[in-house]
Amino acid sequence: MCPAFDSPGRDLSLPAAIDHTLLKPEATEAQIRALCKEAAQYGFAAVCVNPYWVKLCAQVLADTAVKVCTVVGFPLGAIPTAAKRAETQQALDDGAQEIDMVINLGAFKSGDLAQVQTDIEQVVAAASGRATVKVILETGSLDSAEVVQAASLAKQAGADFVKTSTGFAGSGATVEDVALMRATVGVEMGVKASGGIRSRQDALAMLAAGASRIGTSSSVSMVSEEDQSAKPAGDERARAELIEFGRRLWQREYVAASEGNLSIRLGEDRVLVTRTGACLGTLAPEDLVLVDLDGKPIEGKAEASAELAGHLEVYRQRADVEAVVHAHPPYATACAVAGLALDQCVLPEAVVVLGAVPLVPYATPWTDEVPKALRPHLSKCDAVLLANHGAMTWGQSLAAAIDKMEILETTARVTHLALSMGKLSTLDQAAVERLMQLREQKGLPGKLTPCRP
Ligand SMILES: [Zn+2]
Numbered sequence: 001m002c003p004a005f006d007s008p009g010r011d012l013s014l015p016a017a018i019d020h021t022l023l024k025p026e027a028t029e030a031q032i033r034a035l036c037k038e039a040a041q042y043g044f045a046a047v048c049v050n051p052y053w054v055k056l057c058a059q060v061l062a063d064t065a066v067k068v069c070t071v072v073g074f075p076l077g078a079i080p081t082a083a084k085r086a087e088t089q090q091a092l093d094d095g096a097q098e099i100d101m102v103i104n105l106g107a108f109k110s111g112d113l114a115q116v117q118t119d120i121e122q123v124v125a126a127a128s129g130r131a132t133v134k135v136i137l138e139t140g141s142l143d144s145a146e147v148v149q150a151a152s153l154a155k156q157a158g159a160d161f162v163k164t165s166t167g168f169a170g171s172g173a174t175v176e177d178v179a180l181m182r183a184t185v186g187v188e189m190g191v192k193a194s195g196g197i198r199s200r201q202d203a204l205a206m207l208a209a210g211a212s213r214i215g216t217s218s219s220v221s222m223v224s225e226e227d228q229s230a231k232p233a234g235d236e237r238a239r240a241e242l243i244e245f246g247r248r249l250w251q252r253e254y255v256a257a258s259e260g261n262l263s264i265r266l267g268e269d270r271v272l273v274t275r276t277g278a279c280l281g282t283l284a285p286e287d288l289v290l291v292d293l294d295g296k297p298i299e300g301k302a303e304a305s306a307e308l309a310g311h312l313e314v315y316r317q318r319a320d321v322e323a324v325v326h327a328h329p330p331y332a333t334a335c336a337v338a339g340l341a342l343d344q345c346v347l348p349e350a351v352v353v354l355g356a357v358p359l360v361p362y363a364t365p366w367t368d369e370v371p372k373a374l375r376p377h378l379s380k381c382d383a384v385l386l387a388n389h390g391a392m393t394w395g396q397s398l399a400a401a402i403d404k405m406e407i408l409e410t411t412a413r414v415t416h417l418a419l420s421m422g423k424l425s426t427l428d429q430a431a432v433e434r435l436m437q438l439r440e441q442k443g444l445p446g447k448l449t450p451c452r453p
Helices: 029-042 053-062 083-093 107-110 111-125 144-155 175-188 201-211 219-227 233-251 308-317 329-338 348-353 369-377 396-421 429-442
Strands: 018-022 046-049 065-071 098-100 132-136 159-162 190-194 212-215 261-266 270-274 288-291 297-299 323-327 384-385 391-394
Touching: 018 029, 018 159, 018 190, 018 219, 029 046, 029 053, 029 219, 029 396, 046 053, 046 098, 053 065, 053 083, 065 132, 083 098, 083 111, 098 111, 107 111, 107 144, 107 329, 111 144, 111 233, 132 190, 132 308, 144 159, 159 175, 159 212, 175 201, 175 233, 190 201, 201 212, 201 219, 201 233, 201 270, 219 288, 219 391, 233 261, 233 270, 233 323, 233 396, 261 308, 270 308, 288 429, 308 323, 308 369, 308 391, 323 396, 329 391, 348 396, 384 396, 391 396
Parallel strands: 018 046, 018 212, 046 065, 065 098, 098 132, 132 159, 159 190, 190 212
Antiparallel strands: 261 270, 261 323, 270 288, 288 297, 323 391, 384 391
């Protein structure tokens, strides 16, 4: 493993995650020199250039922390392994510290996985611990199963990173592919997102999805945006959180298709909410809309979630609430369909965090009936079931609201399983009182109505 490896757990600032890239064949010496200067000035991780320019970059960047990255078998990957080895050797001799090699896509599609792995192994061997090796999978040409398979091969072959795209094929990096690659390679490898990443928001979405490196030629404008103080840093963090937690809800199958919606309050009177029709599993920054507390759009081209009115009602009634989650987790929703409130004391954690979860009478979704139906419950609890619909939770942060949704679903599921075994024994009065004391001692925030012993 190369010492230059970037742990995904590291709190990367955006500049330190960027490979400042110029791979256009017509790039001139003056442009390459300018690239190096910018990389040093802004503190980018590396410059990524064609092999011809490695020597020049290594000289120019000799006294800086910026690494020189180059490409091998680029951009098609369809050259003999010996040629990739030779290119790697030459690049190292010229001063390269990072090698972005293209996978043999044709061999991969032919099912010759052993050849694909050998191809990578040989480049890793040629780099022999002197350079970081990133394997470009060209994810735009692969389906999800193939992305997983190709990323696994790169891991088995001992590469340091998997990378999405050359930027020279049809499509570039997607949040979905990055998340899939991260899930496949785990924490031991880096994931580089590249191809079509032009805005700061794109880059942050990739980092939120699990990328540890961003390949882009728009680096300077991306980090200059950062310098403008027009947007508070909290806004960016909120965007990244909505994307991250949306994916988590979708992965846990708490929402399907375009179900569910999330929001975060920014300051006193602005709310960042998911757009109508968005799939929470694949949220991108443009799927988020900034509105005021009356629902009037402030920023974002899309239309806010049709269930925004319910979120806004929570924010208006509860000054302590910073985030609202609405989802349709199957067991909680089944309770809501069966007409059952989750108000019995079943599991200690649920007793302490949720208390009694009421069943809000059915209201037509996407209408003003929803906030009206919610109103009587908002001062009494942080989680509700919506009859024949789903569930809503809220809290002092998005993470807290999501936690409540997960505890709610676990409670519904365990209750269902226990009932199917023929017995649901609940905690007695003394046990509940003890738990309520603990809640008090811990000073847990939010509102709660004790559940039924
Ligand atoms: Zn819904």
